[in-house]
Amino acid sequence: MNNTNRAVNRTILLILGLVLVVVGGGIIAGAVWPAAADTWTSVGSGAQDWAKQAWDATVIAGTSLTWLALGALAALALLVVLLIVLIVRSIHGRRRTSLRATGAESDLGRITVTEGFASDALKNALAEHDEILSARVTANDIKHQPVLHVSVTPRQNTSPLHVAETVERLIGNLGTLTGQQLTAYISIHTGLRARLAHDQRRLS
């Protein structure tokens, strides 16, 4: 779970896709349909003439440079920088929020539970369950609300419901202990670890 802006991702894909569809469709239309080819050629040569005139008209005296070329280069550079910023931002969105404190008032005073404590407590509790191979607990900020993300990999053939109820019970216990129920998101995974580990629970 991260805060990558997905609407931006999809919008960019959509814009690029539509541009490519229009360009590709235009090329095909120009090849198979004479009227489209005529339009293509007249618009194209018009633009070519305009570019040539603009190129000649904007030559900087004494050099071979033109303002048109410099303007085009500046626009390209600006676009490239914008796109790089976009990529960096989307990678940034993957960063998880660090520990955040949640406070609760009780008769004894204010109790503050850091997510680090919650994470350690849950991990230790889960370690005692043999059917759970590995657990990872992180805290995220979603809509300005801390959400605990418990990610567990159970042994293969373990009922996901059973795992979910176990984790939920532990989170509930932690909430009772600290006086504040945490909002939690539980994800149950399969993976190489689960496939390699022994299926059945060991008898103890």
Add this chain to the structure above:
Amino acid sequence: MSSPVLRRVVRRETHSPRTVAMIVAVVLVILALVYVGTEIVLNLAGQPALLLGPAAAFGWVVGLPTEVPVGVSIAIGAVIAVLGVILVVLAIAPGRLSKHQLVVGESAVVADNGVIASAIAQRVSAESGLPRDQVRVGVGHRSADVTLTPAVGVPVDEAQIRSTVDAELDSYRLASKLRTSVRVERPREQEENA
């Protein structure tokens, strides 16, 4: 599990963010822009072009419908259009990941399809008495497919297997209902020998 925060988490966890596709597409665009910029700079500096100078490239594009063979320009157009369609589909398709939401208590719970499949296989194996490796289960977005490969002469009650699978699926309280299909595979040569 009703808070908008958790709904948002589940939505984000069960759907692809499309970050990789976006980054690949944008990096390709950046490379193309850098190439165009390089050609312009080389042209200004009076150096020979890498492939085509700006004026020549412009001329080639203008002459595309008339001066390039029809087959070639159709091929170029088709490749560009297909790439575009792929990007549009990526942008619009929901991009569901192979996970299911379980409705349990207060928390949001999401399980990989593989977890659900192996748990169902275990239950079917326990109920039917078939060894675990003769039961294969695949779980998709809308269906759970159970394939049994029993040994020769071992009877299998398909209806009972189906009800076992349905009961197990119901007990997981998945947010979306799965359709169950059960298939019994018996190798033909074994049948003939039997």
